[in-house]
Amino acid sequence: MPDQLIYAIEVFLNGLMAGVLYALVALGFVLIYKASGIFNYAQGVMALFAAMTLVGVMEGQIPFAHLINAILGTEIHHFGWHLPALLGILLTMIVMIILAWLVQRIIFKHLVGQEPIILFMATIGLAYFMEGLGDMMWGANIKKLDVGLPQGINLWIDETTYNIFDYGFFIDNLDIVASIIAAILVGVLVMFAQYTKEGRAMRAVADDHQAALSVGVSLNFIWIMVWSVAGFVALVAGIMWGTKSGVQFSLSLIALKALPVLMLGGFTSIPGAIIGGLIIGVGEKLFEFLVGPLIGGATENWFAYVLALLLLVFRPQGLFGEKIIERV
């Protein structure tokens, strides 16, 4: 086999795994958008916030320590414990549920029936608020997140491919684990939406508010639930990216990478978000590998957006979005 092709396969696999992570972030957007028509700009910040909280909880940091010390003149920083990862994740999830409840209670309950642009602006406000809140609670320094996920090159794949192609693929264990977890998560979400009472109620709300009310579904409850689920997705995404590149502000920017994924997959389709994520992930890696050297590289920064832009021109509803037919 020609070398170039073998490298391309390796790039393709890495692209797939990057794509799964994009899909994960995009999924958070789709969930909230489907159920409430809100484009949640804060999804990326939610991932950051969740990751910060997880680190803080696991390390036993006292929330708002700097604030408390500044006001009371004390010197407290730590509770002095270290929690196991699973307990930390559980506690963080509780925090995300409380946050979902607050968001619905304080903001969106009062904005029911408003224009989409107003809802969108509210989420921008929410994004900045949460960013500040996260810094205030846990400090703005870059944190290391380690929940015990394996990292580094997967030796088995390296050896096996070396035996076959005479060239060992570099595939990160973390990427493999992330892909598996994301795939499970997606499966669970789909099962949840299809087969549980809450899932059915969620689909009902996504479809028609009035009809949902008439069959006994509480819109408020479903919206809190959807924000909680989106919080959970954000937490998972936060763990993956946080483990990979540290918990820092740039984590919230992965949300921007989800935008082209959404344009590709459509804002209302869960399978669309997944396949869109994979296409973007594979596309940008392969493009960088094949075309990058010819035009000076760094194509990964813009490739996804250009692809999304092209798609917008030819298929504005996305690859899987519902076709818009207006009855005249």
Add this chain to the structure above:
Amino acid sequence: MNTDDGYITEDGRKIGGVVMEMKNITLRFGGVTAIQDITFDIREGEIRAIIGPNGAGKSSMLNVVSGFYVPQEGEVFFRGEKRPPLKPFEVARQGIARTFQNIALFEGMSVLDNVMTGRLTQMNSGFISQALWRGKAEREEIENREICERVIDFLEIQPIRKTPVSRLPYGLKKRVELARALASEPKLLLLDEPMAGMNVEEKEDMSRFILDVNDEFGTTIALIEHDMGVVMDLSDRVVVMDYGKKIGDGTPSDIRNNQAVIDAYLGVSHD
């Protein structure tokens, strides 16, 4: 529950005690009074119609019953108990199902899924057991499916069970909406113009279904309808509204001979 005796209908069916009682209901939208001091009841097992010319406040009345509007004055009694102001979903959970004048179905879902949402109020197994599809959740799902299939059979919509609702013609959508309401096994079924916009044949079908539902399941039904002929044939008792006021209440034959009703429908000369 009210234990008075009820009455025997014109066609010889026995009607039970009061299920729903509206007492001195007044509903205003800003300066407009949509419903003014209306009192009436709905009895167990009967088909109760609310009629009146356009803008009489019929739909508003139905919306008060189903909790979509909260009246400024008056009291609502359901099964003998005074009902506090509830949200529409809470009313639905009490066992009051409804259909809408301009159809509110889940367009993206199949007919079966739509009907299954009617069972949401009846499902109470825990989240975990549902996720694992074990024990109570499994039994519940199977039981719910059976009830839905029975309703689907009953309304003769088996051929379109798996069709997405958005592809159905208007008349069938109306029937699916009825199926969804029926699936919840309501104690009171509210139909907002079930025959609006239908042709004669569809109207006959729908009338037959409404009568069959009442007959077969003993469902208490309150409906709004424009078509006088249909109303007189279907209902046991009729409330007539005009400009937000009640101008008549009684059996169809009472209503036919009620001068105020005739005036409201045909107009009165004022010279």
